[in-house]
Amino acid sequence: MNQSYSYYMNANLDKYAGKWVVILNDKVLASGDKVFDIKRKVEELKKKSPDAVPLVTKVQDKRLLVL
Amino acid sequence: MATLKFKYRLRPEIPIMLKYMGNLWHTTALIDSGSDITYIPHDIARMMLKMPLRSQPESIDAAGGKDFRGIPQKVTMSILDDKGKEQATFKAIKVYVADRHYDNDHTVLGMDSLFKNFDVKISASHKEIELIPCSP
Numbered sequence: 145m146n147q148s149y150s151y152y153m154n155a156n157l158d159k160y161a162g163k164w165v166v167i168l169n170d171k172v173l174a175s176g177d178k179v180f181d182i183k184r185k186v187e188e189l190k191k192k193s194p195d196a197v198p199l200v201t202k203v204q205d206k207r208l209l210v211l
Numbered sequence: 212m213a214t215l216k217f218k219y220r221l222r223p224e225i226p227i228m229l230k231y232m233g234n235l236w237h238t239t240a241l242i243d244s245g246s247d248i249t250y251i252p253h254d255i256a257r258m259m260l261k262m263p264l265r266s267q268p269e270s271i272d273a274a275g276g277k278d279f280r281g282i283p284q285k286v287t288m289s290i291l292d293d294k295g296k297e298q299a300t301f302k303a304i305k306v307y308v309a310d311r312h313y314d315n316d317h318t319v320l321g322m323d324s325l326f327k328n329f330d331v332k333i334s335a336s337h338k339e340i341e342l343i344p345c346s347p
Contacts, residue, residue: 149226150293152239153218162315178312179254186259197295200259201238202317204221210274211243211319 148199162205168198215290215298215329215342223333223340227320228297229306230287231260237295238318242331242340245274246321249288250281253309255318260286268310281307288324290342299344301328 148167157165157172166174166182166189174185182200189196217225223242228235229251236259240249248271256262268280288304289297304324309316325331329342 147294148237149239149291149295153220153293179252179258183258197235197237199226199237199239200255204224206221207315209222209315209317211241211246211317 152199152201157203160203162203162207164200164202166198166200168196173198212299212344214344215292217293217340217342219338219340225320225340225342226291226293226295227318228289228291229260230289231256231262231284234260236260237291240318240320242325242333243319243321244326244331246319247323248281248319248321249304249306249324250317250319250321251284251286251306251308252316252318253312254316256282256284256308262308264308264310269307271307279313280310282310284308299328299342 147169151170152167160175163175164179164182165172166185174182176182224239227240228237262284264282266282268282270278271281272278284306285303286306287302289300292298332341
């Protein structure tokens, strides 16, 4: 994951709020409303750079949430 | 194991890695003391962890009087630091995977995994989380 989590914590990701993102180091490689939307990018990355492990997560949004 | 400290942004979440049959998924997971279980969205389990999801689903009560069905699975879970290094690893953790896609779904660490192994302190004013390993 390298610097991906630090980037996730420190970057302004407001435009991705509520979306799934693929982050590698200091770059958002893909985003989408559903996991399906980012699946292809993760698979491409795995083939191209097998050692690269991206952070794949959902960016929190400000809508009220109860689990 | 030393105390693990994290900052968070909007809601308490920590970086984790889940491993299932050689498939890795690095992500963040919400911390929820109100949840008995650890929960993974269906699409993630299927597409990132390649879980077959053939086990019999169980009924799980959720907030708002709703319920859903979760498929029990065993995974290896690691808590990571901000550089992605494994700080604590737990093998054969039981998780529940949603039996279908739900919109606005989240990965949740509940009482059965995180809280069983750590005393969890959350400071909302400082947006900080401390995971203090439980004494054996």
